[in-house]
Amino acid sequence: MSMRKSHLLAATAILLTAPVALVVAAATAADTDQPAARGLKAPADFASVADMSARSAALFTEAGKVIQHARCVNCHPAGDVPRQGDVRRRHEPHVVRGDGGMGAPGLRCTTCHGEQNFDAGRVPGHPRWHLAPAEVAWEGKSLGNICREVKDPARNGGMDLPKLVRHMAEDDLVGWAWTPGAGREPAPGTQKAFGALIQAWADSGAACPEP
């Protein structure tokens, strides 16, 4: 009897420790550069969608979690004024687009925005910090309209699909969205995971979601 009881205790101990080990393993995986880490699904998660056009649109919808995030939209505003912060308020002090998105002659973006983030002053930075062209204004647009816009060479700066994929996956100004500095939420996932979704979207026919 006591034999059986101690076996039972040992078995209970194993049952109790096993879930703990699983939780630890899951936490370790989340810290690495797993595509699914930090809120973005991987292309493989869409493999079960048999209809290619529906799969492609679903991949873009997932990538939309990044594209419609404040870190991208603040620099792709409607009109001439950038947006700030996670709540997308109008830029203060007041600045305007100016020539080539660089700001007005007397108040260039680079007057305040340095080559890198200046966390003590909460000022984000990058060597090419300027406003996205009005053709790729995303603020207030549906994801389907953004999709049709970004794949149109007449509006995306003359890029074909492979160039567009590379821009999304590798451009370091786009990449700033994942290292935005103090007081700002990074875009979901990683730039690598985002790039993989955009690549899979292009490979499956670059269909756009509705609306």
Ligand code: HEC
């Ligand atoms: C007079 C200084 C100044 C100028 C000039 C300036 N900025 Fe800013 N900008 C700031 C400061 C300070 C912040 C940070 C505000 C905060 O979030 O606390 C900021 C934040 C931003 C953000 C928000 C990033 C985010 O996602 O939160 C964007 C986008 C931005 N600026 C774009 C521009 C662009 C584009 C120009 C030129 C057209 C420009 N800024 C010119 C001072 C300036």
Ligand code: HEC
């Ligand atoms: C600091 C401002 C800024 C931020 C932040 C930003 N962009 Fe842009 N974006 C630009 C500018 C400027 C251009 C115009 C091309 C260039 O100079 O890189 C652009 C252009 C683009 C284009 C069109 C290609 C082209 O060359 O016209 C795409 C696609 C794009 N950005 C994606 C993104 C995504 C995705 C994010 C967020 C993960 C993002 N951008 C964040 C400024 C920004």
